[in-house]
Amino acid sequence: MMKLFMGCVFATFNPVGIPLDLKPIAEYDIEYSGIEEQHRIIDLLTRMGFHFSATCIPYILRRPRFGEHLAWGESSAVGIANSFFGAYTNKEGGPLALLAAIAGVTYNAGLHVKSNRKPKVQVMVPCPKNEVDAGLLGYLVAQKTDEIPAIQCLGRWCCGFSCFKAFAAAYASFSHNAHFVVTGISPESSKIEGDNKIVVSEDEVEMVREKFSDVDINDVEVFYTGCPHTTLGEVFRIIRLVEKARTMHGKRYEVWVGVPGYYVLRRWWPEVRDYAMRRGVKLLAGTCPVVMDVKKFVDSVATDSVKAAFYLKVRHRLDVRVSTLEQYLGLEGNE
Structure with a gap:
């Protein structure tokens, strides 16, 4: 049957x-x-x-x-x-x-049902500069309203699909809603009835950043990126950043990257996997520390994913730090 x-x-x-x-x-x-x-x-x-x-x-x-x-x-x-x-x-x-x-x-x-998809509240947010900012905004919007929000950036959304993905991951993790509209990006209308408006400030973003950071960036054992999973193109960008940091600082970094599981079926997988490993980048195919028994491996982690930071802290009792990969590698100022 x-x-x-x-x-x-x-x-x-x-x-x-x-x-x-x-x-x-x-x-x-x-x-x-x-x-x-x-x-x-x-x-x-x-x-x-x-x-x-x-x-x-x-x-x-x-x-x-x-x-x-x-x-x-x-x-x-x-x-x-x-x-x-x-x-x-x-x-x-x-x-x-x-x-x-x-x-x-x-x-x-x-x-x-189409009528259930209409946004009911406008939320004004500062423009995210990177995936961490986007995830923090996703968390804040989810905390501030139970209605479907229409997100309006105070400026241009300038950090691309990776930030949209980070926002969606955080928002959907902390909200019972599974839909939001970003003005100028989402294909559905962001028009709302009435003048119901919420504003998210830069100060609130910084407060939440500290909430998800209970260990110094220099004390973490590993940096994790890939929640949601990264694509092959993003993997090579990560490897290039790690190589640049090793050249600049003369030290080895431990970076884990979550990638789709079907990559292991591709002919190029062994070569890419080994190339990454030689540079201190470990590709975790088809999984994620959120669903792994990660406590067997490390006690502290930095991540650019607010969703991962929450679950690693609450579910696995790890010390966490939200940070961009560039900050972990010393390629930009730590916050």
């Missing part, structure tokens, strides 16, 4: 609890449990018709269409689907998303 339903929709699965290539973390000499069980689950999913993905950025495998109905469960991806591509999806739990993939349909409620 399962075969009758296979292939109904394009289906992917989220990051898993272990790196799909253990070589980058082999030097830690830590026994990892659950490897066979995790691969058995992946095998079952792919036999059901899921694409081998293991990533929180499924939109790089298939771009959502405007107005298309989806049933996605990864919170940051839901935010991107709704707010950047204009697709329609609620923030689903795993069982419901699985059933929707099998059946090929989902329920017509919540953000699948």
Whole structure:
């Protein structure tokens, strides 16, 4: 009977609890449990018709269409689907998303209904300069309103899609909403009825930055970037920055990067993985410290992801610091 339903929709699965290539973390000499069980689950999913993905950025495998109905469960991806591509999806739990993939349909409620997608409050924010700023703004907006917000930058949104992704990850993690509208970027209208307005100040951003920073940048054991996952182009940018810092400062840095799991199936993977490792960059394929048993490896981490900082601090009890990679590498002034 399962075969009758296979292939109904394009289906992917989220990051898993272990790196799909253990070589980058082999030097830690830590026994990892659950490897066979995790691969058995992946095998079952792919036999059901899921694409081998293991990533929180499924939109790089298939771009959502405007107005298309989806049933996605990864919170940051839901935010991107709704707010950047204009697709329609609620923030689903795993069982419901699985059933929707099998059946090929989902329920017509919540953000699948056009009238429920209209922003109700305008939020004025300072323009983010980097991914950390964007994540902090996502957290603040989620804390300040329960309504769908129309985000208006005081200036130009000048740090591209990576900042949009960081905002979406933080906002969707701290809000029950899975949709927001950024004026000038989101495809849906940012017009609101009435004059309901909220302002986020630079001072509030700095206060929250301190909230997510309880260790000095010079005392962390590792820097993590890749929540949400990074693409191959971003990986090479990270490697170049690490190489530049090593040349300038004559020291070795420990940088972990979360990347999509399906990369391990590509012919270029071993060469890229080893090239990165030689420069102190460890590519964690198909996973993320948020879902790994990361406490076995480190006790402190710096990250450019507000979402990761929260979960690493609360779930894994790590000391965290929100920081850009450039700040960690000493390529710009630490805050």
